[in-house]
Amino acid sequence: MAVKITNQSLSWTIQNSSELYGIDRWGKGYFTINEKGNISICPNGSNNKSHDLMELLDELESRKLKFPLLIRFDDILEDCLKNLHKAFEKAINDYQYQGKYQGVFPIKCNQQRHVVEELITCGSKWNFGLEAGSKPELLIALSILEDPKALLICNGYKDQRYIETAILARQLGRQPIVVIEQANDVELIIKSSNLLGASPLIGIRAKLSSQSSGRWSSSIGDKSKFGLSIPEILKAIKRLKEANLLNELKLLHFHLGSQINDIGVLKDALQEAGQIYAELINLGAPMGYLDVGGGLGIDYDGSQTASIASTNYSLQNYANDVVATIKECCESKKIPLPTLITESGRAIASHFSILIFNILGKNSLPSDIPKENEKECLSVRNLRETLVHINSLELKQEKDLAKLQEAWNDSLKFKADALAAFRLGYIDLVERAKAEQLTWACAKTIVNQLPKNILLPKELKKLSESLAVTYYANLSVFRSAPDTWAIDQVFPIMPIHRLSKEPKKLGHFADLTCDSDGKLDQFIDNGKIKNLLPLHEFNQNEKYLIGLFLGGAYQEVMGNLHNLFGSTNAVHIRFTENGNYKVEHVIRGNTKSNVLEYLEHDPEILLERLRKSSELAIQGGHLKIHDAQKLIEHVEASLRQSTYLQS
Ligand SMILES: *Cc1c(COP(=O)(O)O)cnc(C)c1O
Numbered sequence: 074m075a076v077k078i079t080n081q082s083l084s085w086t087i088q089n090s091s092e093l094y095g096i097d098r099w100g101k102g103y104f105t106i107n108e109k110g111n112i113s114i115c116p117n118g119s120n121n122k123s124h125d126l127m128e129l130l131d132e133l134e135s136r137k138l139k140f141p142l143l144i145r146f147d148d149i150l151e152d153c154l155k156n157l158h159k160a161f162e163k164a165i166n167d168y169q170y171q172g173k174y175q176g177v178f179p180i181k182c183n184q185q186r187h188v189v190e191e192l193i194t195c196g197s198k199w200n201f202g203l204e205a206g207s208k209p210e211l212l213i214a215l216s217i218l219e220d221p222k223a224l225l226i227c228n229g230y231k232d233q234r235y236i237e238t239a240i241l242a243r244q245l246g247r248q249p250i251v252v253i254e255q256a257n258d259v260e261l262i263i264k265s266s267n268l269l270g271a272s273p274l275i276g277i278r279a280k281l282s283s284q285s286s287g288r289w290s291s292s293i294g295d296k297s298k299f300g301l302s303i304p305e306i307l308k309a310i311k312r313l314k315e316a317n318l319l320n321e322l323k324l325l326h327f328h329l330g331s332q333i334n335d336i337g338v339l340k341d342a343l344q345e346a347g348q349i350y351a352e353l354i355n356l357g358a359p360m361g362y363l364d365v366g367g368g369l370g371i372d373y374d375g376s377q378t379a380s381i382a383s384t385n386y387s388l389q390n391y392a393n394d395v396v397a398t399i400k401e402c403c404e405s406k407k408i409p410l411p412t413l414i415t416e417s418g419r420a421i422a423s424h425f426s427i428l429i430f431n432i433l434g435k436n437s438l439p440s441d442i443p444k445e446n447e448k449e450c451l452s453v454r455n456l457r458e459t460l461v462h463i464n465s466l467e468l469k470q471e472k473d474l475a476k477l478q479e480a481w482n483d484s485l486k487f488k489a490d491a492l493a494a495f496r497l498g499y500i501d502l503v504e505r506a507k508a509e510q511l512t513w514a515c516a517k518t519i520v521n522q523l524p525k526n527i528l529l530p531k532e533l534k535k536l537s538e539s540l541a542v543t544y545y546a547n548l549s550v551f552r553s554a555p556d557t558w559a560i561d562q563v564f565p566i567m568p569i570h571r572l573s574k575e576p577k578k579l580g581h582f583a584d585l586t587c588d589s590d591g592k593l594d595q596f597i598d599n600g601k602i603k604n605l606l607p608l609h610e611f612n613q614n615e616k617y618l619i620g621l622f623l624g625g626a627y628q629e630v631m632g633n634l635h636n637l638f639g640s641t642n643a644v645h646i647r648f649t650e651n652g653n654y655k656v657e658h659v660i661r662g663n664t665k666s667n668v669l670e671y672l673e674h675d676p677e678i679l680l681e682r683l684r685k686s687s688e689l690a691i692q693g694g695h696l697k698i699h700d701a702q703k704l705i706e707h708v709e710a711s712l713r714q715s716t717y718l719q720s
Contacts (some may be wrong), residue, residue: 085575093576093607094567095599098375102426103149104622110573112620116148116648124648127570130429130618133644138659140618141430141548141717142563143643145188145625147657149416150425151195157369157417158199160392170396172410177202177226179367180210180287182418182626186217187658192421193217202248204228204416208235215242225249226276226326226364226416227635231258236265250324250362252276259309263316275313276324276364277306279349282371283341287334287370287561288381306349310356322358324414325350328366331419335379336386339368340394347402354408363411365395369420373563373623377599382563383600388420419626426625428641429569430548431720432617435580437542440513450500452491456511459483463518471527477519478532484515500669516540529670541605542580546619549638550584550591554621555631563595563602564621568609576607582619585718586636593621634671639663639716666712676712683708 087106091097096104096112102119104112113123133142161174178192180203192201202223205211207230214225227239227249236258239249253259266272280300301309313319327346333339346363353359362555369391370384379385386394387679395413403410445457463480466473491508494500500508519539523529529537548554556562568576581594581604596606611617629640645657666676684705690696 085573087573089575090572091280095375095565095597096567098377098599099565099597099623100375100425103146106572108573110571112569114146114149114648116146116230117152122648122652123650124654126427126620127618129646130178130569131655133656136656136659137720138642138644139715139717141428141553141641143426143428143553145426145643145645147191147425147645147647148189150191150422150625153421153424154192154195154201154389157392157415157421158201161396161413161415162417163389164396166394167393168396168400170400170410171191171413174396174415175200175202175224176415176417177204177224178421179204179206179416179418180213180629181206182367183211183422184210184630185615185660186213187660188422189213189217191645193220193223196223200224202226204549208232211235211238212568215247218247221246221248224362224414225679226324226414227273228254228278230255230324231261232381233265234262236261236273237269240265240269243273244271248274250274250276252324252326252364253279253309254278254300256301256309260310263312263318266316266318272318272321274323275318276320276326276362277309277322278326278328278355279303279306279346281327281342281345283329283345287330287332287338290330303349306353307356310353310358314357319358322323322353323360324362324364325353325360325411326364326366327447328416331368332370332457333368334370334384334385336384336390336394339386339391340398343395343398347399350399350411351406351408361411362414363399364414364416367416367418369415369417371419371423371623371626373565374597374599375565378600380600382597382602394695413415422626423623424625425470427569428548428553428621428624428628430546430619430621432554432611432619433545433718433720434613435542435611436543436583437578438513438516438540439506440517440540441509441510443510449507449657450491450494450504452487452494452500453504453507453511455487455490456484456508456515459487460511460515460518463515463522466522467529468522468524474523474530474533477522477711478530481519481536483534484512488512513540521648524668527545531532538579540579542578542608542611543583544580544608544611544617544619546582546584546593547720548584548641549586549632549635550593551586551588551635552638553594554624554628555633556628557593557595558590559631561595563597564624565597566593566606567620567622569618569620571609571617574609576609578608578610579605580608581605585638587633591635592619634668637665637668637672637716639665639668641717642715662715662717665712665716668716669712680705680708680712 091106107113111125111127115121115123200220200222202225203214203218204226205214206228239251242249278300280297280302329342350363372384373382376383464475488508488616495505550558584591594604596603640662642662643660647655647657669676687701
């Protein structure tokens, strides 16, 4: 069927940019594009005043906060926390659940002091608590969580000191619940309780048999790392009873793994957990709490599907399922309804931070047309003719695409001829360079002619991809977005300005590290993944800023020091009533001295050695005193500065 093809691009609008980058699908109303073509931040979702991100950045830059920069919007953090509570409140009302909801934040999701403190302050009206998965995290929770009604869920591997600390914290007036995750924890609890003459509140983590799905599906099932199997649970109950501690068993816990994509998985698990909960009561445990763990997912690509970067359910669906399933289960068993606990991390802490990095340069194929001179070799002449031919082609129907394909095949043939001639010594470097430039000029001209309204044949699609531009990004993915490298996680990534202009290039990002894995080349595509992102033309003297969104959970602490790129600058922003904003905290990124010291290099010794060899060079007459001084000054200044490039 002949399709009429048109290549007129109507004038580009910010709506086109919105659709292209899907910002309305994944931004949850927190991020939009304003009429200037800049990203706007709406801290309380779509119905609130918005703030121009570029204006904010200008002011942060004048405070000498250089890129890459992590901006944390505490209002968004608070709003996500509020939405979680609102969803459970609504579900509890709708289903007339005769019990309550009380959440905790898993510290491992983002341990930064300001983040944890902010959550505890904002969450105090709901007695929001913390979940610790290690001894250092327990220490954070003990120092920050002072609310006697808030829960402190103690997960992870435990030794006797961990458990004794929890028991003593209970006497201090806190509510730590020590969760038995390994069979041996029972004996440790008994031993510590005997020793201190006091006992902790006790929870038990079950290994559910329900099938999970998604990337972290191995967190559940018979072979999972944590939790007790049913026979182990029965044994633990027996031991607790013998030790007179069964009365302290208050909580049943399970965790399905992070980023549950499919709500069906959760429903099965809830039913199974509900039954186990009822059985524990029958066995004589007082119970009172059911902790459904974390796993509430984020719709990174906005597709609302069960794909790896999305979820096929909403926050409200999730809350409804938890509340309704547990209610049904407990009512049929005629037992009191438990207080429901979630340990959602990702769902609370993803949206509030944006990583902003600048582009330092680009690398694209040389496609400018070289000057013509008289004695050009045959392949170069052929390529010039092909280029003229391509320019003269008129595309009217889909079948005309074959002409473009043919012209491209010709160009490739002539380029191969030129390379062969070069290898045999018949043409020089200048001619070879011309052949390459003309080939890419042909490619570019073809790509410019390609119609936008039809599906392209594979070869031509590949051609347009081969012209992709590499944008050099002032960041280390190993430091700032490690999951993109380690587990192919995709985050929404897009320019944060120039959005009223059409992004005409296709590109990907290469980072500062000398590692070929140091790149960002997987982008969200509404349920799929694409390798190239439409981006704007980069000019060396213009600022081009890119945002990586929804990376507030897990990235910072998982980041490493590959090539010794350290932490980036970070700021906490709060918007004020009068439409202004406040910089709440500035956290300076690592200096070069900091990262060198991590690896036992002493910056003073380093400088001293350099001074000594400069002296030798001065004495030997190779180096002027003035230049030696300059070298030392550069190094001294550099040690105090960030590990990233200064623009
Ligand atoms: C990691 C973890 C969580 C948090 O999971 P999210 O997917 O971030 O909600 C909660 N509970 C336990 C036991 C965990 O290990």
